[in-house]
Amino acid sequence: MSKISPEVRKLVRERDGNRCVFCGAEETKNCRLQLHHLKYRSKGGTNSPDNLVLVCPNCHKCIHGG
Numbered sequence: 001m002s003k004i005s006p007e008v009r010k011l012v013r014e015r016d017g018n019r020c021v022f023c024g025a026e027e028t029k030n031c032r033l034q035l036h037h038l039k040y041r042s043k044g045g046t047n048s049p050d051n052l053v054l055v056c057p058n059c060h061k062c063i064h065g066g
Helices: 005-017 058-065
Strands: 036-039 053-057
Touching: 005 053, 036 058, 053 058
Parallel strands: none
Antiparallel strands: 036 053
16 A cells, blocks of 8 residues: 655645544544545545545544444
């Protein structure tokens, strides 16, 4: 699996305003925001910024059915 470059991570964080795109949560010591692929890599999705969004752990868990 290819890694997401630091440049892409920074671009997505800036674009999404350092907030979860679903609930608006900001990153804190206890809540580290994560990148989520809109189209999963297993389904042909890429690591490009247009396929990535910033989400909090709770929203990320819900997206994946947890």
